[in-house]
Amino acid sequence: MPAGDSGPSFEGAPALVAFLEEMGAGRIKHSARTFLDHLIGTARLLETWGASADACKAGLFHSVYGTEYFKGAVLTYDERPRIRALLGDAAERLAYVFCAFDRASLYRAITRGAPYAVDLRGGGSVEITGGELADLARIVWANALEQAPHGRVTPDERARSQRAIETCAPFLSERARRDLAQFYGPTQPSPGTAMPAAATPPAAATPPASPTAPSSPTPGLAALFNVADPKALLAKHWPNESFVGRGPVERLAGLVDYDLDALIKMKKHHTQAFFRTLDGVSSSVNVTPGQEKQLYDAGFTLYFHGLASPRLSQWVDAIDAELGLVRGVTRVSAFASRRGSGLKAHYDMNDNFVCQARGVKRWRVAKNTHVTNPTAGYTVGAKMLPVHQVEAPDGMPTELPQPFETIELEPGTVVFMPRGMWHDTETLEHESLHFNIQSGLAMWKDAIEYVLTKTSLLHAEQLREPIMQMFEGDRLREGLGDEIKERIRAAVELLMESEISIHRPAFYKYVMSRRPKNN
Numbered sequence: 001m002p003a004g005d006s007g008p009s010f011e012g013a014p015a016l017v018a019f020l021e022e023m024g025a026g027r028i029k030h031s032a033r034t035f036l037d038h039l040i041g042t043a044r045l046l047e048t049w050g051a052s053a054d055a056c057k058a059g060l061f062h063s064v065y066g067t068e069y070f071k072g073a074v075l076t077y078d079e080r081p082r083i084r085a086l087l088g089d090a091a092e093r094l095a096y097v098f099c100a101f102d103r104a105s106l107y108r109a110i111t112r113g114a115p116y117a118v119d120l121r122g123g124g125s126v127e128i129t130g131g132e133l134a135d136l137a138r139i140v141w142a143n144a145l146e147q148a149p150h151g152r153v154t155p156d157e158r159a160r161s162q163r164a165i166e167t168c169a170p171f172l173s174e175r176a177r178r179d180l181a182q183f184y185g186p187t188q189p190s191p192g193t194a195m196p197a198a199a200t201p202p203a204a205a206t207p208p209a210s211p212t213a214p215s216s217p218t219p220g221l222a223a224l225f226n227v228a229d230p231k232a233l234l235a236k237h238w239p240n241e242s243f244v245g246r247g248p249v250e251r252l253a254g255l256v257d258y259d260l261d262a263l264i265k266m267k268k269h270h271t272q273a274f275f276r277t278l279d280g281v282s283s284s285v286n287v288t289p290g291q292e293k294q295l296y297d298a299g300f301t302l303y304f305h306g307l308a309s310p311r312l313s314q315w316v317d318a319i320d321a322e323l324g325l326v327r328g329v330t331r332v333s334a335f336a337s338r339r340g341s342g343l344k345a346h347y348d349m350n351d352n353f354v355c356q357a358r359g360v361k362r363w364r365v366a367k368n369t370h371v372t373n374p375t376a377g378y379t380v381g382a383k384m385l386p387v388h389q390v391e392a393p394d395g396m397p398t399e400l401p402q403p404f405e406t407i408e409l410e411p412g413t414v415v416f417m418p419r420g421m422w423h424d425t426e427t428l429e430h431e432s433l434h435f436n437i438q439s440g441l442a443m444w445k446d447a448i449e450y451v452l453t454k455t456s457l458l459h460a461e462q463l464r465e466p467i468m469q470m471f472e473g474d475r476l477r478e479g480l481g482d483e484i485k486e487r488i489r490a491a492v493e494l495l496m497e498s499e500i501s502i503h504r505p506a507f508y509k510y511v512m513s514r515r516p517k518n519n
């Protein structure tokens with residue numbers, strides 16, 4: 001390893017760098033330094049951008065077989081089995097394709113869409129997955145940016161690079177786009193750019209993109225899902241079917257543009273830290289202010305619940321108004337996590353709008369055939385409470401139900417997750433941050449409880465009579481159950497003869513008071 005260079009930090013990196021040095025990469029000149037310097041720098045840049053371990057390994061070996069631009073190969077294709085043993089199949093395949101393909105064919109593949117294939121320089125083509133397409137885009141631009149400051153880039157080359165970055169932008173992290181913009185100049189992702197098939201769930205519709213992303217987004221459903229007509233979308237999907245919106249993350253300004261430090265300082269209801277024990281059991285602890293960074297660095301997922309700021313309130317107010325939600329119940333929360341396993345399979349009692357802000361997170365989702373419209377959330381493996389036993393009399397699954405679908409959320413992706421939908425999560429890049437809008441749809445249960453307990457109905461004369469003896473020991477006295485039923489019939493008759501009147505502010509306040517504070 002070159003003196004003074006810390007090298008990439010992924011597992012096994014020092015041995016791989018030592019192998020490249022042994023192969024002579026440190027003796028070959030490349031962009032005013034050595035080839036080994038360039039390989040290490042590319043891998044480190046990919047790590048900074050939150051790329052996968054396979055992409056980082058491939059970045060460290062990205063030109064070892066030679067490319068259409070770099071002829072100083074240190075290995076031949078005959079040595080691919082040896083390199084596969086070092087890197088693993090997936091990482092070596094990425095390095096091979098990068099060396100062997102016509103780089104311009106990558107942009108054609110992105111524009112053309114699935115199924116994906118890139119052209120080989122020696123003739124023919126090779127099929128690649130959506131994930132490989134995304135990783136190749138990241139390696140291409142880490143390779144370019146790492147060496148660009150050491151050479152001369154003409155204005156024409158810079159303009160061409162900007163257009164190519166626009167094409168690849170959906171696959172680049174926010175940090176990557178920012179780094180590239182600092183050198184090549186700002187770009188705007190092209191509307192309607194095709195996404196990898198792996199990133200789009202087959203059964204969840206993706207709404208058509210607006211012609212352009214608003215420069216100053218107006219909070220609301222149009223910006224949230226990047227559509228011109230949210231009413232048509234809602235008529236088709238709300239509130240029982242999931243749907244996905246994609247577009248530039250900038251359209252969500254005021255909703256997702258907070259970093260970890262800002263979230264720690266922001267006013268909120270509380271913060272929790274989620275983790276898994278050695279035997280795979282999920283657990284959580286309440287976080288005392290000041291502990292957040294320490295727990296996050298230790299690998300805990302931080303859950304910031306009930307965030308409050310004027311800009312978040314604009315989004316909440318707009319969505320409440322458009323959906324007719326109970327004002328005061330809709331909340332915004334945030335999940336910050338490191339790469340690796342996220343939350344175990346579970347479902348929530350909220351209708352959620354999941355907004356990815358940074359990094360890439362993989363969600364596996366499945367329809368809930370165990371409970372319809374649950375009033376309490378549940379995590380696989382947890383003890384069933386009485387409410388679960390009533391709502392799911394046939395029991396709960398021991399793992400995420402099948403069939404499930406996979407959705408990869410990149411910055412700017414918004415998913416509507418209906419109440420009760422099973423899901424688990426995994427952070428794919430170095431870090432992930434997403435914001436959750438937990439909506440406040442009223443239930444029939446809320447309205448009936450309110451009418452019975454918060455109006456004058458139960459103050460009728462026959463319901464104000466005292467119960468002279470209610471118990472015999474610890475049991476209801478004999479016959480009292482039938483008497484209660486008679487009073488219930490009387491209350492129902494009164495209700496059916498009366499005009500229902502519900503005061504909206506009072507009802508909203510009641511529903512808000514009934515919702516669990518930690519969901």
